[in-house]
Amino acid sequence: MSTSLKNRLSAGVQTLGLPGSVGVAALLLAAALAMLSHHWDTRSARFQAEADQISQRLRAQRAAGVQESAQAPATQSQWQAALPPAAVRQQRLADLLEIALRQGLVSSRTEHRLSVDAASGLERLRVSMPVSGGYAQLRSFIEAALLHDPALSLDALKLRRASPQAAEVEADLTWSLHGRSDLAQGAKP
Incomplete structure (x- = not known):
């Protein structure tokens, strides 16, 4: 850190005092947490959208599976007919x-x-x-x-x-x- 920046920070802390400096630090922390919260909300929405898509695909596969199971007896009888006597x-x-x-x-x-x-x-x-x-x-x-x-x-x-x-x-x-x-x-x- 440069000496002029150190001098300014030192002067700011002396002007605000310890309670003022703690307050400024708390405001900076709150701003950082707000930005981080926005990032988490965005990721959460994206993950929820992906989960919804997967859920829709699973429902479609289950529905297709019901149709396939209706065809299963024919497939099983074909398999059994292929076995040697x-x-x-x-x-x-x-x-x-x-x-x-x-x-x-x-x-x-x-x-x-x-x-x-x-x-x-x-x-x-x-x-x-x-x-x-x-x-x-x-x-x-x-x-x-x-x-x-x-x-x-x-x-x-x-x-x-x-x-x-x-x-x-x-x-x-x-x-x-x-x-x-x-x-x-x-x-x-």
Whole structure:
């Protein structure tokens, strides 16, 4: 600060005294707060406008969702019709096991459990398959199996190695073969 400004401020404080100087400082503070308040009001109005726009978009999406849900049963029936019939279940399981063998994986045993939901017309064959082999072989097997059967899902995968240096991996795979059930009421072949 320059010496002339310091001298003027010092003279002003002496002229006004301490109460006058505090009053001037309070007025300056009030003016600054008023400007800041105006800035906050402007930001608040802008945020409120953005919130209103988002709310309108959500209402429009919900309304569109109601229309889409009216179309959902047709989409669900199309999806269900695209599932393989129960008659090919054993062939699909054989294909899964054959893909594992072609990839060079060794499987000691597999366990199968069929669950059928007659009301919805769906079935699921759950297949537990422990395998052992190289990590690259396992990855190739999973990829090939999922590409081969679009109604197949890999539900669980557990990997372990006998030791960190071991080349082979032991994996417990749990698959689901999804399909149309023959037990569905009014099922179509």
